[in-house]
Amino acid sequence: xxxxxxxxxxxxxxxxxxxxxxxxxxxxxxxxxxxxxxxxxxxxxxxxxxxxxxxxxxxxxxxxxxxxxxxxxxxxxxxxxxxxxxxxxxxxxxxxxxxxxxxxxxxxxxxxxxxxxxxxxxxxxxxxxxxxxxxxxxxxxxxxxxxxxxxxxxxxxxxxxxxxxxxxxxxxxxxxxx
Numbered sequence: 001x002x003x004x005x006x007x008x009x010x011x012x013x014x015x016x017x018x019x020x021x022x023x024x025x026x027x028x029x030x031x032x033x034x035x036x037x038x039x040x041x042x043x044x045x046x047x048x049x050x051x052x053x054x055x056x057x058x059x060x061x062x063x064x065x066x067x068x069x070x071x072x073x074x075x076x077x078x079x080x081x082x083x084x085x086x087x088x089x090x091x092x093x094x095x096x097x098x099x100x101x102x103x104x105x106x107x108x109x110x111x112x113x114x115x116x117x118x119x120x121x122x123x124x125x126x127x128x129x130x131x132x133x134x135x136x137x138x139x140x141x142x143x144x145x146x147x148x149x150x151x152x153x154x155x156x157x158x159x160x161x162x163x164x165x166x167x168x169x170x171x172x173x174x175x176x177x178x
Contacts, residue, residue: 005112013105025113032106032114033121039099040125044132046092051136052085 009019012028019025106114 001110003110003112003115007113009109009111009114012109013102029113029117032103032117033124035099035106036103036118036121037125037128039096039103040122040129042092042096042099044129046089046096047133048136049085049088049092 007019007022007025009025009028011017012019019028103118107118
């Protein structure tokens, strides 16, 4: 099959949806761009909700941590908040899945104009979504910045201990140092 650049579309998504004019094709192309933008926005929202649900998960720390490392541990949030974010993730996943299939069916009409509208919407959505994620990560870094050099050193030491302890190479590294 080849892409065709005509304005007549018969049975687009439904048996009763027939496009026979240029204005109809322009309308369908505009709706397609909006659907793709919503799909890209749902991808960003899903990533954002996964970030928050990952923060709210209980801390699964390995047994190799010492007791003083648990002094800094915060209280775990209630189950209702975790279930709320799980429901949000599920909702965005369902939206993403449905829109993905609808857009796939639109592309499978092999109409070149609709394919171009999908590409245009995807490009614009990706650009806007990347900006949103970049701003969110920048705000997160600014909010979680360390206030003193002591905190920065403590953080790097904790990460180093975590990597040595949990990688399974701690005993072999201790033997080679001494």
